[in-house]
Amino acid sequence: MLSSRPYIARALYQWLLDNDLTPYIVVDAEQAGVEVPRQFVQNGQIVLNLAPTAVRDFAMENEAVSFSARFGGRPMQVMVPIEALIAIYARENGVGMVFGHEPVIPAGADEAAEKEPHLNEVESADDAPQDDDQGNETPPRKGRPSLRVIK
Secondary structure (H helix, E strand, O other): OOOOHHHHHHHHHHHHHHOOOOEEEEEEOOOOOOEOOHHHOEOOEEEEEOOOOOOEEEEEOOOEEEEEEEEOOEEEEEEEEHHHEEEEEEOOOOOEEEOOOOOOOOOOHHHHHHHOOOOOOOOOOOOOOOOHHHOOOOOOOOOOOOOOOOO
């Protein structure tokens, strides 16, 4: 499956703009392919303003975020691979999202998953929440839960 990070980042970016907030991103400047002004990197990270008034030629694609901006009066092309995107948030109130590490699905796992039968979990009566007001003192049965394939 494709990473969900660029899709969520685009949605949050648009949501922040729609609410008249200033979108900022936090970038891991140590990752390969990151092109940012190194003089502003602190502790291996950099915070970048993505407001439409602060950037030009902005693009947030599945592979990377790219734009042109001025840093210290000098124009620079910025490139942030999507894996280096740590967070996106609003400058005004901090609302946004920090991205965690996404699990990597090994090559060939998709093919193996297609060959395996898909099981739909069925909640058994033992797993259903018990209402304490009923006065049911019967302890739950121990053992393995049973699942059935439903097609």
